[in-house]
Amino acid sequence: MKNRRVLAVMAGLFWLLSPAAAPAQTPAEKTHGIELEKQVLIVHRGYTEAAKQCIECHSKNTPGIVENWKNGKMGHATVSCYDCHVVEKDSPMASQCEGLKGTDIYTSPMISSQTCSKCHPREAEQFLKSGHARLAGVPVLESDGMQSLMYLNEGAGFLGVEKGSPVNNASRAAGCQACHGGQVELGKDNKPVNATWPGGVGTRYPDGSIGNCTVCHTRHQFSVAEARKPEACASCHLGPDHPNIEIYNESKHGQIYLAHGDKWNFEAAPDTWEPGDYHSPTCAVCHMSGIGDVTTTHNVNERLKWDLMHKRSELRKNERGDGEKGDRLMRQVCKNCHSSLHTNYQRELLDSAVALYNTYWDKAVAMKKELKEKNLLGKDPWKDGFQELMYYLWHHTGRRARQGTAMNGPDYSHWHGFFQVFQVYKDMEAIYKKRLETGKIEDLSTVMSTGPI
Numbered sequence: 001m002k003n004r005r006v007l008a009v010m011a012g013l014f015w016l017l018s019p020a021a022a023p024a025q026t027p028a029e030k031t032h033g034i035e036l037e038k039q040v041l042i043v044h045r046g047y048t049e050a051a052k053q054c055i056e057c058h059s060k061n062t063p064g065i066v067e068n069w070k071n072g073k074m075g076h077a078t079v080s081c082y083d084c085h086v087v088e089k090d091s092p093m094a095s096q097c098e099g100l101k102g103t104d105i106y107t108s109p110m111i112s113s114q115t116c117s118k119c120h121p122r123e124a125e126q127f128l129k130s131g132h133a134r135l136a137g138v139p140v141l142e143s144d145g146m147q148s149l150m151y152l153n154e155g156a157g158f159l160g161v162e163k164g165s166p167v168n169n170a171s172r173a174a175g176c177q178a179c180h181g182g183q184v185e186l187g188k189d190n191k192p193v194n195a196t197w198p199g200g201v202g203t204r205y206p207d208g209s210i211g212n213c214t215v216c217h218t219r220h221q222f223s224v225a226e227a228r229k230p231e232a233c234a235s236c237h238l239g240p241d242h243p244n245i246e247i248y249n250e251s252k253h254g255q256i257y258l259a260h261g262d263k264w265n266f267e268a269a270p271d272t273w274e275p276g277d278y279h280s281p282t283c284a285v286c287h288m289s290g291i292g293d294v295t296t297t298h299n300v301n302e303r304l305k306w307d308l309m310h311k312r313s314e315l316r317k318n319e320r321g322d323g324e325k326g327d328r329l330m331r332q333v334c335k336n337c338h339s340s341l342h343t344n345y346q347r348e349l350l351d352s353a354v355a356l357y358n359t360y361w362d363k364a365v366a367m368k369k370e371l372k373e374k375n376l377l378g379k380d381p382w383k384d385g386f387q388e389l390m391y392y393l394w395h396h397t398g399r400r401a402r403q404g405t406a407m408n409g410p411d412y413s414h415w416h417g418f419f420q421v422f423q424v425y426k427d428m429e430a431i432y433k434k435r436l437e438t439g440k441i442e443d444l445s446t447v448m449s450t451g452p453i
C-alpha cells in the first residue's frame with residue numbers, strides 16, 4: 001500500500017519534470033504565474049526549483065492545503081511552503097517528508113512563532129509577552145494540581161490506568177492541550193509523538209520556541225479578516241468557565257455584529273481598520289486592533305486592568321500586565337464610540353463588581369481557614385462538598401459574574417453570575433455551620449457531580 005503511494009508520487013514528479021508537462025504554459029500570466037491543470041498546480045515563475053516542487057507535489061497529495069495557501073495573502077506574496085517548513089539539517093525538528101527522502105532538504109511539520117518572527121518580528125515580540133505564550137502552557141506542564149487533575153482524576157489514574165499511557169493522556173491531549181498547548185515530544189525520526197502535537201496557543205516546541213500563531217489566523221490562509229472576527233477567539237473562549245463568546249453574543253455589541261457584521265469591511269490594512277469599517281467592536285477591536293490613538297498589539301494583556309480569571313481579582317502586574325495602563329488604554333478604546341460619561345460609568349461598574357465578588361471570596365477563604373484549623377476539611381477536594389462549591393464559586397459562577405460585567409452581558413453578570421455566586425455561597429455557609437455544629441464532615445459530598453456548572 002505504502003509502496004504504491006510512493007510510486008504514484010514518483011510518477012507524478014516525473015510527469016511534472018518531463019517536457020510533456022509543458023503544454024500548460026501560455027495562459028499562466030493571468031493568474032500570478034500559477035495555474036490549475038488537471039488538479040495539479042504548475043508553477044512557472046516566482047519560486048526557486050526547490051520551492052516549486054513542494055507546491056506541485058503537494059497539490060496532488062494534500063490539495064486542500066495548497067488551495068488554502070494559494071488564496072491567502074502570503075500565497076499571493078509568494079511566501080511558500082519552503083519558507084515556513086524547510087529547516088536546517090541540524091535543527092532538533094529536522095525530518096524529511098515522504099517526497100523529499102534522499103534529498104538534502106529537511107522539513108518540519110512543527111512551526112512556532114519563531115518561524116513567523118523571521119518576517120513578523122513585532123507581532124511575535126508582543127505575542128511572546130502575553131498570557132497566550134509561556135503562561136498558557138503553565139497549567140498543562142508546570143502545575144502539580146493540574147497534573148493531578150489531568151492524569152489522576154480525568155485520566156482515571158485512580159482506576160488504575162497507567163500514568164503516561166495513551167489512554168491516560170487522552171483527556172489532556174483532547175482538551176487542555178488543544179487550547180493551552182503543551183510540550184511537543186519527538187520520536188526517533190524527529191516527528192511528533194504521544195499526541196503532543198498539534199497544540200493550542202502556548203505550544204512549546206522541541207527547539208525551545210513557544211507559541212502557535214495560527215490559532216487565530218488558521219493555516220494555510222493566515223487571514224487577518226478571520227482574526228478580526230469573534231469566531232477566531234470562540235474556539236477557546238467559551239463554555240461554563242469563561243463564556244466570552246456567549247457574553248459577547250448577548251451583548252449589544254454582539255447583537256450589532258450578528259445583525260450587520262456580514263456587511264462590514266474586515267480586510268482593511270493593519271492599523272487602518274477603524275469604526276466605519278465596523279459599527280460595534282469585536283473581541284479584536286477591544287483587545288488587539290488599533291483604534292483611534294491606540295495602536296495594534298499582539299499582547300492581549302496590554303489593555304486589561306483586573307485579573308478576572310483567578311480566585312481573587314487583583315490589579316494586573318508583572319507578567320500579567322500593568323493594570324493602570326491597561327485601564328487607560330481600554331477607556332480610550334471605548335471613547336472612540338461612547339462618551340466619557342458612558343465609559344466612566346461602565347469602568348466604575350466593573351470595579352464595583354470586582355469588589356463585590358472579592359467580598360464573597362474573602363469570606364469563603366475565612367470559612368475554609370477555620371474548617372482547616374478544626375480538622376473539618378476533607379483530604380480530597382473533589383469529594384468534599386465545601387471545597388467543590390468553593391471551586392465553582394470562583395472558577396465558574398464568579399468568573400461569569402466578573403466577565404459578564406466587564407463585557408456588558410447582563411444575563412451572565414446576573415443569572416449565570418451573581419445569582420449563582422450567592423446561591424453557592426449560601427450552600428457553602430450551610431455546610432460550614434453544620435460541620436462546626438456536629439464536629440464532623442458529611443459522609444458523602446452534598447455536591448457530587450451535580451455542581452452548579
Ligand code: HEC
Nearest residue numbers: 055058065066069079080081084109110111198199214219
Ligand atoms: C506562513 C507559513 C506557512 C506556509 C507558507 C505553509 N505552511 Fe504548512 N504549516 C504552517 C503552520 C504554522 C503549520 C502548523 C504547525 C504547528 O502547529 O506546529 C503547518 C502545518 C502543515 C502541515 C501539517 C499539518 C496537517 O494538516 O497535515 C502540512 C502537511 C503543511 N503545513 C504543508 C504545507 C504546504 C504543502 C505548504 C505550501 C503549499 C505549506 N504548508 C505552507 C505554516 C506554513
Ligand code: HEC
Nearest residue numbers: 013053054057061081082085086096097098099107108109
Ligand atoms: C514528490 C512529492 C513531494 C514533494 C516534492 C514534497 N512533498 Fe511534502 N509530503 C509528500 C507526501 C506524500 C507527504 C505525506 C502526506 C501524507 O502523510 O498523507 C508529505 C508530507 C509533508 C509534510 C507533513 C509532515 C511529514 O513529514 O509527513 C510537510 C510539512 C511537507 N510534506 C512539506 C513539504 C515541503 C516544505 C516540501 C518542499 C521543500 C515538500 N513537502 C516537498 C510529498 C512531497
Ligand code: HEC
Nearest residue numbers: 073074077079083115116118119213214217222223224225
Ligand atoms: C518569509 C517571510 C514570511 C514568513 C516566514 C511569514 N510571513 Fe506572514 N507575511 C509575509 C508577507 C510578505 C506578508 C504580506 C502579504 C501581503 O499582504 O502582500 C505577510 C502577511 C501575513 C499576514 C496578513 C495576511 C492578511 O490577511 O492580510 C498574516 C496574518 C501573517 N503574515 C501571518 C504569518 C504567520 C502566522 C507566520 C508563521 C506561521 C508567517 N506569517 C510567516 C511574510 C512572511
Ligand code: HEC
Nearest residue numbers: 113116120123124127213216227228270271273284288289
Ligand atoms: C489571539 C489571536 C491572535 C494570535 C494568537 C496571533 N494573531 Fe496576528 N492578528 C490578530 C488580529 C486580531 C489581527 C488584526 C489586527 C488589526 O486589526 O489590524 C492580527 C494581525 C496580524 C498581522 C497583520 C499585521 C498587523 O500587525 O496587524 C500579522 C502579520 C500577524 N497578525 C502575524 C501574527 C504572528 C506572527 C503571530 C504569532 C507570533 C500572530 N499573528 C498571532 C490576532 C492574532
Ligand code: HEC
Nearest residue numbers: 131132135136179180200201215232233236283284287300
Ligand atoms: C487556541 C485557544 C485560544 C484562542 C483561539 C484564543 N485564546 Fe485567548 N487565551 C487562551 C488561553 C489558554 C488563555 C489563558 C492563558 C493563561 O494561562 O494565562 C487565554 C487568555 C486570554 C486573555 C487573558 C490574558 C491573560 O492570560 O492574562 C485574553 C484577553 C485573551 N485570551 C483574548 C483572546 C482574544 C481576543 C482572542 C481572539 C482574537 C483569543 N484570546 C483567542 C486561549 C486562546
Ligand code: HEC
Nearest residue numbers: 135138139140146150175176179180235236237242308309
Ligand atoms: C476550550 C479551551 C480550553 C480548555 C479545553 C481548557 N482551558 Fe484552561 N483556559 C482556557 C481559557 C480561554 C482561559 C482563560 C480564562 C479567562 O481569562 O477567564 C483558561 C484559563 C486556565 C487557567 C488559569 C490561567 C493560568 O495560567 O493560571 C488554568 C489554570 C487552566 N485554564 C487550566 C486548564 C486545564 C488544566 C485544562 C484541562 C484539564 C484546561 N484548562 C482546559 C481555555 C481552555
Ligand code: HEC
Nearest residue numbers: 233237244245248281282283286304305306307308309406
Ligand atoms: C467592548 C469591548 C470588549 C469586547 C467586544 C470584548 N471584550 Fe473582553 N474584555 C473587555 C474588558 C473591558 C475586560 C476587562 C478588562 C479590565 O480588566 O479592565 C475584558 C476581559 C476579557 C477577558 C478576561 C481576562 C481575565 O482577566 O481573565 C478575556 C479572556 C476576554 N476579555 C476575551 C474576550 C473575547 C474572547 C471576546 C470576544 C468573544 C471579548 N473579550 C470581547 C472588553 C471587551
Ligand code: HEC
Nearest residue numbers: 252253275278279280281286330333334336337338346408
Ligand atoms: C466601535 C464602536 C464601539 C466601541 C469601541 C465600544 N462600543 Fe459599546 N456600543 C457601541 C454601539 C453602537 C452600541 C449600541 C448602542 C445602542 O444600543 O443603541 C454599544 C452599546 C454598549 C452598551 C450597552 C448600553 C447602551 O449604551 O445601550 C454598553 C454597556 C457598552 N456599549 C459598553 C462599552 C464599553 C465599556 C466599551 C469599551 C470597553 C465599548 N462599549 C466600546 C459601539 C461601541
